[in-house]
Amino acid sequence: KAGVTQTPRYLIKTRGQQVTLSCSPISGHRSVSWYQQTPGQGLQFLFEYFSETQRNKGNFPGRFSGRQFSNSRSEMNVSTLELGDSALYLCASRMLTRETSGPTDTQYFGPGTRLTVL
Amino acid sequence: SQQGEEDPQALSIQEGENATMNCSYKTSINNLQWYRQNSGRGLVHLILIRSNEREKHSGRLRVTLDTSKKSSSLLITASRAADTASYFCATDAETSGSRLTFGEGTQLTVNP
Numbered sequence: 001k002a003g004v005t006q007t008p009r010y011l012i013k014t015r016g017q018q019v020t021l022s023c024s025p026i027s028g029h030r031s032v033s034w035y036q037q038t039p040g041q042g043l044q045f046l047f048e049y050f051s052e053t054q055r056n057k058g059n060f061p062g063r064f065s066g067r068q069f070s071n072s073r074s075e076m077n078v079s080t081l082e083l084g085d086s087a088l089y090l091c092a093s094r095m096l097t098r099e100t101s102g103p104t105d106t107q108y109f110g111p112g113t114r115l116t117v118l
Numbered sequence: 119s120q121q122g123e124e125d126p127q128a129l130s131i132q133e134g135e136n137a138t139m140n141c142s143y144k145t146s147i148n149n150l151q152w153y154r155q156n157s158g159r160g161l162v163h164l165i166l167i168r169s170n171e172r173e174k175h176s177g178r179l180r181v182t183l184d185t186s187k188k189s190s191s192l193l194i195t196a197s198r199a200a201d202t203a204s205y206f207c208a209t210d211a212e213t214s215g216s217r218l219t220f221g222e223g224t225q226l227t228v229n230p
Binding site for chain 1: 153159163219223
């Protein structure tokens with residue numbers, strides 16, 4: 001099976017611009033989550049989508065948004081970019097099934113998109 | 119905020135030695151996962167341990183979980199230079215709705 005793919009891999013933008021990142025999950029996976037990784041804050045959860053609906057959201061400003069399409073592909077958008085938005089943005093997919101002991105689905109990560117804001 | 123804390127922050131060993139990394143967390147969890155990251159690239163899933171499990175093995179990896187102490191350890195046996203990477207623990211907390219909360223990571227360097 002192909003893994004999680006993210007495009008583009010690298011992106012350079014200037015302050016005030018907006019950016020859209022794309023993520024294609026593993027075939028059959030219906031849940032897609034987004035994480036931001038920075039040296040200062042580490043790995044932080046942005047949001048999760050399942051069946052085209054946002055089911056969980058982290059503590060990020062409204063400039064960060066996302067959506068999921070019927071084929072489970074997801075995009076995240078950051079508007080009015082700030083220098084602090086420079087980061088590695090990681091997408092993860094999982095099948096989302098529930099077993100008797102609780103949700104145990106492994107999240108598989110893509111290679112990430114390195115965003116640099118100048 | 120980071121739920122987990124990892125210890126040590128950095129670890130340097132020789133090839134063939136064992137490497138042990140520890141992770142502590144704060145809230146009740148459904149499961150705990152360990153990931154590896156090479157040089158700021160994507161995260162590679164290593165192993166998942168459920169809250170009702172105490173130990174799990176996968177190849178050269180051994181993970182333990184002590185829910186009473188809210189801690190986990192990852193042991194890599196017979197390390198190789200290719201094991202050089204950052205290692206993160208991630209918890210799926212009961213109250214977090216399946217989001218993963220990551221520790222700060224341990225940078226492992228295996229010298230040939």
